[in-house]
Amino acid sequence: WKQLGVTFSRTTMARWIIRCAEDWLEPLWDAMRKELLQREVLHADETVVQVLKENGKTAQSKSYMWVYRTGMDGLPPIVLYEYQPGRSGEYPKKFLEGFHGYLHTDGYAGYNQVPDITRCGCWAHLRRKFVEAMPAASSNPKGLLTPAQVGRDYCDQLFAAEKKLAELPAEERQKQRLAVEKPMLRAFWCWLE
Incomplete structure (x- = not known):
């Protein structure tokens, strides 16, 4: 933008990105999640991420990125990521609310909180x-x-x-x-x- 003679503050551009995510990406993500929950087989995992500036947490605190993916069912695959500040089993329980199929995971006991599923190792x-x-x-x-x-x-x-x-x-x-x-x-x- 600067080359075009237009100056925007970093805050303004950050607001644009947030607004774009809220107006365009969140509805798409919600629709993909709804479709994902209708599938018969899902895979889930979580991994540690470090967030340097997060309210109420030190820079060395652990946060988690959770990933949910459809199985190889012949339909277009869906992969969704969800950031959470912790590793509680409440996070997959809430995300997978309404899912009643097979869930492939590692041995993490937090997935045991997800009701009405068949857990697969x-x-x-x-x-x-x-x-x-x-x-x-x-x-x-x-x-x-x-x-x-x-x-x-x-x-x-x-x-x-x-x-x-x-x-x-x-x-x-x-x-x-x-x-x-x-x-x-x-x-x-x-x-x-």
Whole structure:
């Protein structure tokens, strides 16, 4: 703007951005959230963000960005982010009000507050725990597979099978999962027992 000979204060431009968000982006976000809550499968996660200037909090305080995403159901994907000052289970409970499907998450207990859902664990998070439990190569001189390595290998087999199904329509993918992955999962659960 300065090159055009027009000067605006930083405050004025900030107000424009806020007004644009309120008038145009919030209604769009609300419509996308309404559509997201109608889907059968959702994924959710939260991660720490640092906000340097936030009323009532020090610059070192933890805040959280929550992400909610639709599953691979053949419809256009929806991904929504929601900033919250904390990690309370009340945040997903409020955001997901009205959702009654499958919710894929990590092991965070805060999602247990969301009513009327079927909670699904995340295999990538499980695999990471197996990898973290694996001993260093030098502490396993005989080269025998440890339980953590076996668990990781089960996860890898499942991921390889799932990768082959990624491009299939949702219904066909479900059929193939039952045919191909269900036996893998049975073997995994038997191994765990």
